[in-house]
Amino acid sequence: MSRKILLASAVVASLVLAACSETSTSSSSSDATGASEVAANLTGATGSLVAEGASSQQNAMDFFNVQYQQAxxxxxxxYTASGSGSGRKNFIGGQAVFAGSDSPLADDQVEPAAQRCGGNEAWHLPMVIGPVAIAYNLPGVDTLNLSTATxxxxxxxxxxxxxxxxxxxxxxxxxxxxxxxSVIFRSDESGTSDNFQKFLVASTPENWDTTGQAFPATVGSGANGSNGVASEVKSIEGAITYVESGFAKQQSLGVANIDFGAGSVELNPESVGVALDNLAFKTExxxxVVDTEALFASENEGAYPLVLTTYEIVCSAGYDENTRNQVKDFLTVALENQNDQLNELGYIPVTGQHLERLQAAVEAIS
Incomplete structure (x- = not known):
């Protein structure tokens, strides 16, 4: 078993134990009150909800599942973490009730997805947010500021x-x-490499001109997977990489403050929240569907826009009644648990305007 899986499993297990401990030490009256408050927003539909998609969402889905089963x-x-492409394919084919994906449906998938949803539009709900850190190993330098050009x-x-x-x-x-x-990059094809390069093209086009899931192997050396690049940086003094913040945190790496055009910004839930409040969409x-070019090029004061806005792709309508209720219950529970425990897993809880529009979308599933 990989170190990545062991670490993630340990964190998820600790959260489950904490939740169980909290339940056991609460009075029966307070438990009943808490359950009724949650149940008031839920249909209570039972059964196994089958979903598939991005591995980047795996730990979040595990955490949400614990809360869902309790609620x-x-x-x-x-949830099968088979990858975004497989998730979208099997959602369209009806093998998955919803897809987790770091990319939206391709143009040629939009109509088949609508057919799968009984002639109704498939919606993209960007509700699992993974910020990308510029992580480094430089003893003695606890604070590092870097512009996008640098x-x-x-x-x-x-x-x-x-x-x-x-x-x-x-x-x-x-x-x-x-x-x-020492530059360390992802040697495998990844959505993180794709989005990081899109970010560089959007924010500093005079210094970067390539995109794609394969990172150019012209400078530095590669390592496989998010845990691989983070571990490599940990082992090399002077190394730097781009990686989801949770992996930088696990390896106790330095995380640079980035100047996106309005001064250096620290990566934290508040700064990512500012970026999410200012999201623009390609759809209505x-x-x-997030306009990532606008997101990555944004210069809003106090915002950290270098984030992966990964989707749950769902049918807006067309499910049978029980499946619809299950989908709405699960997504409602997920949105009600955008908290510090989710942050410990390396994700940024959604808040403010973005949380409100996601809640409205889930409520509108019919």
């Missing part, structure tokens, strides 16, 4: 040492060593 006795989620120049090989003038100018109070920069109504 609705006799209900559960069976990030691109590091990853394209234009900046090769930690005391380069560009980095020094952005960190006047830091004691930067002469250490050479409750179907929320």
């Amino acid at each position: 609705v006795s006799g209900a559960s989620l069976a 990030v691109a120049k590091i990853f394209n090989g234009s900046i090769t040492a930690w005391n380069a003038p560009e980095i020094a100018a952005e960190n006047p109070d830091a004691e930067l060593p002469e250490t050479q920069i 109504g409750h179907n929320m």
Whole structure:
């Protein structure tokens, strides 16, 4: 079993134990009150809800499933982390009730998805949010500020040492060593590489011009998977990578503050929340396909827009009654548990305007 799975399983298990402990120490009257408050928003439909898709959502789905089973006795989620492409394919084919995906339906999948939904539109609900960290290993440098242009120049090989003038100018109070920069990138094809490159193209096009799930192997060295790149950076002084924040946290790596155009911004739930409040969409109504180009190029003060907005792709209508109720119950529970426990798993809880529009969309599923 990989270290990634062991770590994730340990965290999820600790959250389950904590929830059980909390339940056992509460009075029966308070338990009944809490259950009734949750149940008031739920139909109570039972059965196994089958879903499939992005592995990036696996830990979130496991956590939500624990809460779902506690909220609705006799209900559960069976989520297969087979990848976004397989999730979308099997949602369209009717083998999955909904798909978890880091990318929206392709143009040629929109109509088949509508047919699968009984002639109704399939909705994209961006509700599992994974910020991407610029993670580094540089002893003695606890705070690091980098502009988007400097990030691109590091990853394209234009900046090769930690005391380069560009980095020094952005960190006047830091004691930067002469250490050479070791760039670590994903050697496997990944949605993280795709979105990171899209971010660089959108935010600093003069310094980056490639996109795609394969990262160019022209500078630095590759490692497989998110845990692989984070572990590699941990083992190499002077290394840097792009990785989902949860993996940077697990390895106790430094995480750079990024200047997206309005001053350096720390990666935290509040700064990601600002970015989410300012999302633009390519679609209308409750179907929320994020305009990632606009997101990645945004310069809103206090916002951290380098995030993966991964979707639950659902039928807006067309399910049988029990399945519809299960879908709505599960998604309602997921939105009611956007909390610190989810943050511990490396995701950013959705809040504010974005939470409200997701809640409205779930309510509108018919």
